Amino acid sequence: FVKEVICHKTIDSTNNFALELCRSNQVSGALLILTEEQTAGRGRGENVWWSTDGSLAFSLVIDTDEFRLPQELWPQASLTTGLAVCMALEQLLGEGHVALKWPNDVHLQGRKIGGILVEVGPRPSGKLVLGIGLNVNNSLAEASSELQARATSLFDFTGRDFMRTDVLTAILAQLEQQLSRLALRDPLLANDWQSRCALRGKTVEIDSGKKRVQGTCQGIDVDGALVVVTEEGPQRIFGGTVTHID
Ligand code: BTN
Incomplete structure (x- = not known):
């Protein structure tokens, strides 16, 4: 290899x-x-x-x-x-x-x-x-x-x-x-x-550069996006920094 x-x-x-x-x-x-x-x-x-x-x-x-x-x-x-x-x-x-x-x-x-x-x-x-x-x-x-x-x-x-x-x-x-x-x-x-997703089921706040998203993390999708259920519904996040976990 x-x-x-x-x-x-x-x-x-x-x-x-x-x-x-x-x-x-x-x-x-x-x-x-x-x-x-x-x-x-x-x-x-x-x-x-x-x-x-x-x-x-x-x-x-x-x-x-x-x-x-x-x-x-x-x-x-x-x-x-x-x-x-x-x-x-x-x-x-x-x-x-x-x-x-x-x-x-x-x-x-x-x-x-x-x-x-x-x-x-x-x-x-x-x-x-x-x-x-x-x-x-x-x-x-x-x-x-x-x-x-x-x-x-x-x-x-x-x-x-x-x-x-x-x-x-x-x-x-x-x-x-x-x-x-x-x-x-x-x-x-x-x-x-x-x-193995450490964030699954946790309340998270993600700073994705353009916006901050808060909600409950459902885990990682097949394409690698993080799925967060927010007040407006599920959002798929492709990159960002996790700023808070509860
Ligand atoms: C991170 O925590 O954001 C990523 C850290 C990655 C560190 C490794 S050490 C080997 C390689 N060389 C670097 O300068 N960074 C990566």
Whole structure:
């Protein structure tokens, strides 16, 4: 599945590096970019990705032609990547603890353990950059109390260290499987992200850029939209930030 691996000790962001490689047309097949430390890890929008020693930060660059992922499926790549991370964590921890928080977070017992940043390579490269950050052996005890309250790591949850190569291998194996389900338009793929939706049944407020939507979340639709039942009826939201959960 992965044809080439590039390892860094320190880099600004594995996604930046990946996008740069796509720009210079140096990618074929699936390329993995790994780093021990990121100095400017990015999250969605203006967000930064906090990570310290012992976490995992990597980007997988895939050629969408090779993976038979036409452009209409690209918006679902982020949820599919999140699902792959959830499934890998379930293999390591057992089921029931991990959830997908739409649109791009992975939660462990209500706290963020990982983030996904999917970016489209410069046209016409047809590349997708799947960036994944996961708190593994780093402890949130080193973070601010505000972050401690809403984030966690595998170490914080289990009290033990993990072999990061095992975690990485499990995620990559799941990515290969889930991306191929997406390419095959497996109708059960949506069931898998729906059953792991952290917001389902909750009262939510979503800032989708143009408007704020409040209501009860019904879950994630087959095309990746979040369905929120508002006073005006159900609304399908394709992108945004969850600003409140009850
Ligand atoms: C988020 O929480 O909004 C997404 C965080 C994504 C972080 C990962 S770490 C590897 C890759 N490189 C980056 O700069 N960001 C992603």
